[in-house]
Amino acid sequence: GQQLNQSPQSMFIQEGEDVSMNCTSSSIFNTWLWYKQDPGEGPVLLIALYKAGELTSNGRLTAQFGTTRKDSFLNISASIPSDVGIYFCAGQLSFGNEKLTFGTGTRLTIIP
Amino acid sequence: NAGVTQTPKFQVLKTGQSMTLQCAQDMNHEYMSWYRQDPGMGLRLIHYSVGAGITDQGEVPNGYNVSRSTTEDFPLRLLSAAPSQTSVYFCASSRLAGKVSEQFFGPGTRLTVL
Numbered sequence: 001g002q003q004l005n006q007s008p009q010s011m012f013i014q015e016g017e018d019v020s021m022n023c024t025s026s027s028i029f030n031t032w033l034w035y036k037q038d039p040g041e042g043p044v045l046l047i048a049l050y051k052a053g054e055l056t057s058n059g060r061l062t063a064q065f066g067t068t069r070k071d072s073f074l075n076i077s078a079s080i081p082s083d084v085g086i087y088f089c090a091g092q093l094s095f096g097n098e099k100l101t102f103g104t105g106t107r108l109t110i111i112p
Numbered sequence: 113n114a115g116v117t118q119t120p121k122f123q124v125l126k127t128g129q130s131m132t133l134q135c136a137q138d139m140n141h142e143y144m145s146w147y148r149q150d151p152g153m154g155l156r157l158i159h160y161s162v163g164a165g166i167t168d169q170g171e172v173p174n175g176y177n178v179s180r181s182t183t184e185d186f187p188l189r190l191l192s193a194a195p196s197q198t199s200v201y202f203c204a205s206s207r208l209a210g211k212v213s214e215q216f217f218g219p220g221t222r223l224t225v226l
Contacts, residue, residue: 040219042116
């Protein structure tokens with residue numbers, strides 16, 4: 001089945017640093033989503049992107065829908081301890097087709 | 113609003129046993145789905161449903177059955193468990209109108225098959 005390539009697989013950063021991660025696909029998606037998963041919990045939606053080139057922010061998080069529609073980027077500014085977790089990108093092929101394809105995840109760890 | 117609930121939270125089975133993972137949502141969402149999460153693999157879609165009485169296969173349906181008799185419930189059945197089905201299972205739901213990709217996930221069921 002199709003999977004999205006997400007990088008990096010893991011990140012070890014210090015509190016206060018900025019974080020960047022990205023997701024690429026061989027297919028065009030009409031929607032890109034970014035989820036965060038805390039340990040022992042289900043993923044929670046952070047940001048949804050619906051248009052190529054769109055840049056959307058949610059607090060310290062900013063995500064972009066790539067202009068080719070085959071990639072997306074997530075940035076976290078001034079990281080704090082509660083940012084720890086696994087971040088997943090997900091793509092939706094077309095409106096009305098609810099199936100999501102998920103990336104393999106980026107595990108973020110903050111070094112004290 | 114409880115959102116999406118899943119039971120049990122943990123389960124250990126022996127090879128060949130059967131069981132049903134329960135999923136319920138109280139948001140009147142039309143769309144419900146089951147994913148499995150394995151290390152390094154992200155989430156993979158098992159089965160999904162767009163409404164009561166309608167189900168379809170996802171990416172990895174083999175070994176799993178589903179039914180949707182009500183809007184609220186979407187159980188996942190393992191008829192004969194195999195070690196390859198050891199995984200964390202997530203149920204999700206969303207509306208079918210508007211920006212429908214905003215799926216809400218349950219807390220997961222961690223299944224071990226010995």
